[in-house]
Amino acid sequence: MNSVKAYAAMKPKDPLKPFVVERRNPGPHDVVIDIQYCGVCHSDVHQARDEWGNGNFPMVPGHEIVGKVIKIGSAVSRYKVGDMVGVGCFVDSCRECNPCKQGIEQYCDKGMNLTYNGVEKDGETPTFGGYSTQIVVDENYVLKMPANIPAEKAAPLLCAGITTYSPLRHWKIKAGDKVGIVGLGGLGHMAVKLAAAMDAEVTVLSTSDRKKEDALSFGAKHFINTSDGKVFADRANYFDFILNTAAGNTDLNQYLTLLKLDGTMVLVGVPEHPATLNAFPLIFKRRCLAGSLIGGIKETQEMLDFCGKHGISADIELIPIEKINEAYERMIKGDVRYRFVIDINSLK
Numbered sequence: 001m002n003s004v005k006a007y008a009a010m011k012p013k014d015p016l017k018p019f020v021v022e023r024r025n026p027g028p029h030d031v032v033i034d035i036q037y038c039g040v041c042h043s044d045v046h047q048a049r050d051e052w053g054n055g056n057f058p059m060v061p062g063h064e065i066v067g068k069v070i071k072i073g074s075a076v077s078r079y080k081v082g083d084m085v086g087v088g089c090f091v092d093s094c095r096e097c098n099p100c101k102q103g104i105e106q107y108c109d110k111g112m113n114l115t116y117n118g119v120e121k122d123g124e125t126p127t128f129g130g131y132s133t134q135i136v137v138d139e140n141y142v143l144k145m146p147a148n149i150p151a152e153k154a155a156p157l158l159c160a161g162i163t164t165y166s167p168l169r170h171w172k173i174k175a176g177d178k179v180g181i182v183g184l185g186g187l188g189h190m191a192v193k194l195a196a197a198m199d200a201e202v203t204v205l206s207t208s209d210r211k212k213e214d215a216l217s218f219g220a221k222h223f224i225n226t227s228d229g230k231v232f233a234d235r236a237n238y239f240d241f242i243l244n245t246a247a248g249n250t251d252l253n254q255y256l257t258l259l260k261l262d263g264t265m266v267l268v269g270v271p272e273h274p275a276t277l278n279a280f281p282l283i284f285k286r287r288c289l290a291g292s293l294i295g296g297i298k299e300t301q302e303m304l305d306f307c308g309k310h311g312i313s314a315d316i317e318l319i320p321i322e323k324i325n326e327a328y329e330r331m332i333k334g335d336v337r338y339r340f341v342i343d344i345n346s347l348k
């Protein structure tokens with residue numbers, strides 16, 4: 001075992017503070033990664049505060065991990081020492097069920113092994129995430145980073161990028177489709193860039209006018225401030241597809257009325273409190289409401305390659321680890337443009 005420096009929430013809602021985690025000695029298929037950057041996802045905030053009620057503490061969050069391979073196991077063939085690699089939201093899965101065989105490991109019948117707030121393959125050893133200096137991961141769950149994107153700006157692709165790319169692909173978004181993105185935060189701003197690169201006509205639905213210029217610069221054609229309730233009547237039956245990334249509760253019934261006949265709204269945001277759903281907005285116009293969870297390893301690699309090809313990366317604010325608690329407070333207030341990324345050098 002190898003002791004490495006980390007930052008942890010010792011119990012729900014506690015500020016994060018220095019902590020030490022044990023990383024396993026690399027097995028034949030493992031790579032040891034010296035972490036350089038780790039993005040800060042709103043899911044880190046939800047879980048460190050136990051808003052979803054499934055928290056294991058102490059908790060070391062972080063699932064947008066980028067770093068350099070410093071050691072490999074004897075049977076590793078995909079990576080070599082010195083490669084820049086990434087790790088997203090899970091570090092293993094059963095590998096035998098139908099979803100795993102299809103490469104959609106996030107839907108593993110036995111439950112994927114989450115990068116943090118989960119357990120290793122042994123079913124009991126807790127996993128600890130990327131707010132730490134090193135991590136040891138099986139090569140099959142490690143991603144190759146695009147060479148032309150700075151590592152710190154690529155880190156958020158590993159959750160915010162794939163979580164928005166996957167539904168855009170699954171629902172076959174194509175040129176000219178009218179796509180609405182609800183919430184312009186970490187996920188939302190990636191969604192705008194990705195959907196625009198797929199030549200969709202993108203509209204951002206945001207709770208104020210503050211992010212309008214940014215939204216247009218990311219590739220949105222239209223911007224709607226939803227605090228003016230009139231927009232729901234003005235844009236009724238307009239969108240083919242809506243991706244709802246809001247971290248807080250939105251009135252789903254209102255947003256559904258924005259979809260045209262057979263349109264779909266996909267939820268990726270996971271607010272703390274459940275929503276109320278009326279049948280009427282669904283049955284009139286045969287609308288669909290669906291959800292989507294991150295993405296599989298194969299699709300994550302496809303998304304990284306797509307971002308490399310199109311020069312897509314996150315807009316970030318780089319912070320030292322000491323600023324993590326302040327960053328959480330600012331995220332809750334919607335005050336982030338558009339992803340905090342921790343410079344893990346500040347922990348070394």
Ligand code: NAP
Binds near residue numbers: 040207211245249
């Ligand atoms: P974030 O950076 O904090 O952005 C969330 C944005 O949602 C805010 O910037 C704000 O945008 C909007 N928002 C917040 N509260 C709202 C409310 N009450 N009504 C309407 N809009 C609201 O968060 P994130 O990292 O992008 O994560 C977004 C959500 O996705 C979180 O719940 C997270 O846990 C979840 N998530 C899910 C998956 C998955 O696999 N499904 C993966 C990662 C994250 P405006 O300022 O534009 O209004």
Ligand code: ZN
Binds near residue numbers: 042043089
């Ligand atoms: Zn995330």
Ligand code: ZN
Binds near residue numbers: 098108110
């Ligand atoms: Zn499985």
